[in-house]
Amino acid sequence: MNATLQRLRAEIRFDREAFEQRLRELDTIPLGADSTAADAAQAAVALHHAYCAVESILIRVARQLEGSTPDGAEWHQALLHAAGLDIAGVRPALLSRETVQSLRRLLGFRHFFRHGYAVPLDPLQLAELRREAQALAPRLRRELDQVDVLLAEVAGDPSE
Numbered sequence: 001m002n003a004t005l006q007r008l009r010a011e012i013r014f015d016r017e018a019f020e021q022r023l024r025e026l027d028t029i030p031l032g033a034d035s036t037a038a039d040a041a042q043a044a045v046a047l048h049h050a051y052c053a054v055e056s057i058l059i060r061v062a063r064q065l066e067g068s069t070p071d072g073a074e075w076h077q078a079l080l081h082a083a084g085l086d087i088a089g090v091r092p093a094l095l096s097r098e099t100v101q102s103l104r105r106l107l108g109f110r111h112f113f114r115h116g117y118a119v120p121l122d123p124l125q126l127a128e129l130r131r132e133a134q135a136l137a138p139r140l141r142r143e144l145d146q147v148d149v150l151l152a153e154v155a156g157d158p159s160e
Helices: 002-027 037-066 075-083 097-115 123-155
Strands: none
Touching: 002 037, 002 123, 037 075, 037 097, 037 123, 075 097, 097 123
């Protein structure tokens, strides 16, 4: 179990770095009334990938600590909901309600991005989502630090 949990911690670090890279990328993209379609597309991809990196973390933790992930048509929403729950005897809540709410807005964009083929990307809306992701980031970092502490304790890692 220790090796499995240590691998999980390494995979989460990898996903966290992917999230951070997408945020840094978002910082470089001009988003406003004068933005180009290419700027909007680049921002949309970065936002999508940033959310997917966080979702990957939640999937990994659910599989390892809970034994499975939600299924069905609404599994993305159920995964976020479960991450905000304290599951007695299994794990504490991974994310605060505030973080879950912010991630739900990014999940909504992820769904639009994957399914809204005929709708043009709005740079002003993307700028708002970027602000949401940037505001979420410090809180998410703290909460994921706590997840790492939990996993280190469960793994019996004496260095933590």
